[in-house]
Each structure stands twice: as C-alpha cells, then as structure tokens.
C-alpha cells in the first residue's frame with residue numbers, strides 16, 4: 459500500500475545498513491514507520507488528502523457553510539457503509555474517546571453502571587463513572603484475559619453496561635459473538651462498547667450494542683483529535699428523559715444537542731473541520747479498497763504476527779487464549795522490551811509500542827492496523843526472526 463519508506467530490509471541490505479549505523483546515525487535521517495498502537499502510522503492516502511485540503515481551503519471554511527455540511531454528510535455516510543450501521547443509529551463528532559467516556563456516562567447513566575475491566579482502558583472508563591458519582595459495579599479479570607460476559611455480580615436492573623471491544627493496554631479482544639450473552643442477562647440496559655483501537659476491523663453486533671465509539675488515531679490511521687460517537691434511539695431517549703427530569707447531562711455536547719445539530723449535518727461548536735474531512739476521505743478509501751479484503755488481510759497479518767511471536771526466543775504472546783487475541787493490537791512479553799524497541803527502530807526504522815503503564819519495560823505492543831500493508835507486516839516478521847540483541 460505504502461509507496462514511500464519501505465525501510466524493512468532483508469539480508470545483505472540489512473548488513474549494509476548495520477555497517478552504516480555504526481559509522482553515523484545521522485546519515486540515515488529517515489522517518490520511522492509507526493507500528494505503535496496510537497497515535498500510529500497514517501493511512502497511506504492521508505498525505506494526499508491533507509494536500510488537497512490545504513490547497514482548497516478546507517481548514518478555513520465556515521462550519522455553518524453548505525460545504526461543511528457536505529463533508530459532515532460524507533463522513534457519516536461512509537462510516538455507515540464501512541461499519542454496517544443499521545437504520546436508527548446516528549453519528550456525531552466530539553474531541554476524543556476520553557470525552558465520549560465522560561459524555562456517555564453523563565447522558566446515559568442516572569445511577570448505576572457496570573464495567574468489565576481487564577486493563578488500563580476499561581479501568582479508565584470505570585474511573586470516570588466513579589468520578590461522576592455513579593454507583594459502579596466492576597467485573598475484573600487479570601490482564602491478558604478476556605470475558606465470556608456470563609460472569610460477574612451485577613444487579614439485574616443495572617442501567618448501563620460498559621464493554622471494551624479491544625483492550626489496547628493488553629491486546630485482548632472481546633469477540634462480538636459474546637455480546638448476545640450480555641443482552642440475555644440485561645434485556646433493558648444500555649450496552650456501550652468502547653471500540654477505539656479496533657474499528658473499522660470489528661463486526662459489531664448492533665442488535666446488542668446501543669452505543670459504540672472510537673477515536674481516529676488508532677485503526678483509522680488519522681491524526682489525533684476527533685472522537686466519533688455512534689448511538690441509537692434508545693440512547694437519545696434516555697438522555698432526553700434524564701434532561702427532562704432535571705439531571706445534569708452537560709451543555710454543548712449533551713446528546714440531545716449533538717443529535718439536533720447532526721440532523722442538519724452540523725456540530726454545536728466550531729469543530730476540527732480538517733479532521734472530519736480526512737475521516738470522510740479515508741473511510742471512502744477503505745470502502746473502495748474493500749471491507750472484506752481489509753478484514754481478510756487483517757486476519758492474515760494477525761496470524762503471521764502471533765505465529766512469529768510463538769516461534770521467537772525472546773517474545774511470547776501475552777494473550778494465551780487464541781479466541782481473545784486482538785487482531786489489531788498484538789502484545790508480547792519481552793524481558794528486554796526497552797532494548798528491543800530502541801535497537802529495532804535503529805536497525806529497521808520501525809517503531810513498535812512499549813508496554814502500557816506498569817508494563818512499560820516488560821511488554822511490547824505492535825499495532826496491526828490497516829495502514830500497515832501485508833508486505834510491511836511480512837517484512838516486519840522477517841526482521842523479528844533475524845533480530846539479535
């Protein structure tokens with residue numbers, strides 16, 4: 459996919475590069491390819507879209523103009539197609555996934571929320587609920603483990619269940635098929651799915667998920683600074699009811715206000731127009747590339763990465779149960795993570811992510827997003843196999 463910077467080199471070329479590195483690093487002032495789990499490598503078409511946007515003045519147009527409304531509509535339409543959103547779901551734009559954690563809790567939870575926690579991001583959502591004084595129920599499992607969703611003591615009448623489709627800190631996926639379990643247990647609850655580091659590479663069960671959200675700097679391969687919140691009628695009704703009953707659900711980014719503006723392809727505030735434009739374009743590019751093809755390649759690349767870790771003498775997959783292994787964020791235990799990351803970047807100009815939080819020097823995290831072509835991942839795996847400390 460990417461034309462520039464094919465910097466993963468094999469055999470003799472690698473040796474030449476090694477020799478060169480020993481003379482002077484600055485001779486090779488090359489940009490790294492970012493296999494980091496967010497921000498990450500940009501999708502290969504972003505550069506051209508940024509140029510077009512600058513040339514045509516996208517960043518200067520009024521957000522009340524018909525030109526902006528067209529961009530908003532295009533972004534929404536392309537996302538609906540790419541994510542297979544059924545009728546009855548709407549899309550609005552906010553600042554980040556952190557913001558959507560907060561807004562979803564403010565707008566959709568009167569008293570109680572339940573959270574399935576298996577790492578730093580699912581924990582973050584639960585922490586926001588506590589800070590907003592909700593009564594929170596937490597079902598916890600060890601980092602590296604996944605959820606069947608049949609476990610955990612949660613009151614039957616719990617209003618809101620928070621799930622994480624892809625726990626980015628540990629590389630654990632929630633299989634979409636498991637969602638139906640939660641619906642059977644809690645027929646009336648609002649089910650919220652944080653899908654930040656896996657959309658668009660996730661087949662969401664929209665008969666269960668009432669709201670799902672992501673930010674764009676992960677699997678979409680866009681510059682950070684935009685959160686996308688998808689919700690159904692049930693969410694909107696709940697927020698309206700809470701508002702009518704006098705609950706504090708926020709101001710400009712309260713869901714009813716966002717939804718009202720979105721009907722007219724508008725945002726309440728002056729939005730990041732460039733970011734919405736880039737999302738519209740890249741979602742369109744992904745549609746043209748083909749969702750099925752993208753998903754097939756995703757699976758192929760993930761299998762290759764896990765296979766490489768299993769063979770490696772210094773890397774071990776953190777997630778043991780294959781069914782919970784994330785296809786987009788691949789995490790490995792590594793005793794010398796810091797050394798590996800630095801040396802690998804110096805040799806191959808590819809930067810992988812360090813472990814999250816306490817695991818900074820114990821894990822590495824590899825972003826296997828659509829921006830990395832299958833040739834890129836194949837070469838990456840070759841270089842892992844040939845790597846020596």
Ligand SMILES: *Cc1c(COP(=O)(O)O)cnc(C)c1O
Nearest residue numbers: 554555556579624626654655673
């Ligand atoms: C990165 C991430 C977030 C936070 O995203 P921001 O855009 O930084 O707010 C939330 N949840 C998950 C699963 C993530 O990977």
